[in-house]
Amino acid sequence: MFLHLDMDYFFAQIEEKRHPEAEGLVVVICVFSGRTKDSGAVSTVNYEGREYGIKSGMPIINAKRLAPVGKSLFLPIDKEYYGAISAQINFLIRQECKKVVQSSIDEWNAEDDLAPKKAEVLKNKIKKELDLNCTIGVAPSVLGAKMAAALAKPDGLKTIDASEERKMIDESIVEKVPGIGPKTNQALQSLGVKQVKDLAKIDPIKLIEIFGRKSGTHLHNLGIGEYERELGPEKEQEEVSRIGTLSHETRDPQLILSKIDELEKEAKDWLMEMKKSYKSLSIIFITQDLKTHTKSMSFHNPKMWSQDITNEEKELVAAFLKENPANLRRVGIRFGGFLDRGGQTTLF
């Protein structure tokens, strides 16, 4: 079985947690271009905002016109922080499931014989450890899991068997099938294809003529209920990070370093498994106001996972504490600039 895990309105949900005063408000995460005060586009919006017609990709100006006055919060995107949370979720999923592929900052596919059970465990873990909601679909195919999740949003968990999966996909309009873009949809409409099951009525040769061998075959297979049962390749990871919450808010270097040491071991297990050495080390500091700060260093000669980096960590922590008076709530560690063990770079 496959599971598809999708965080609910990820960036906006994280910001809701960071800003308790945002409860019940429209929360809009913005990518400000900096040209004028309001120029730029909406990245994510919470469900409250969607009810006012605010959408991802919309100009911020338009979103401001739609948003209720005094009942909305417009915030700048903070990719660094969201990335740190994503890394934590990634770690939780990999602890649970055998084969995992991360498909974006807030979506994962996994294959596991015990997927229905694992889905439940994961949903609870993500809630307990990060206080975040996600939606998980479980099905006999990757596509089925993804579409089940889309139907179960938000905060949902939907498990379907092969016959329910076939029915769901057959009866879906083609436009709602992940991977079918507006252009393909338009072409299918002109062939009289509305629902996925209509694809089975079209001669496969014709589909291949119109859409090419790969897409044409894929569409034909969809129509006859042959769905992908492979996770597909994972894109090369460019960094690995682990973040953890301190037992209490502190700026005691001993406490901070012992937490970092714990996280370092977890991240290094991965480096060892993947046979990577690294050229950059960062320590991530999340202060009590939930702002993210990073201190980094890079090494001319790549380091092996077996090398001791206690002194480097001490140096980065001291540098941060010297310039920032805030207490820390969470800390993290990140390794990047990977090279395969043989010394060949994998990044370029």
Ligand SMILES: [Mg+2]
């Ligand atoms: Mg999502």
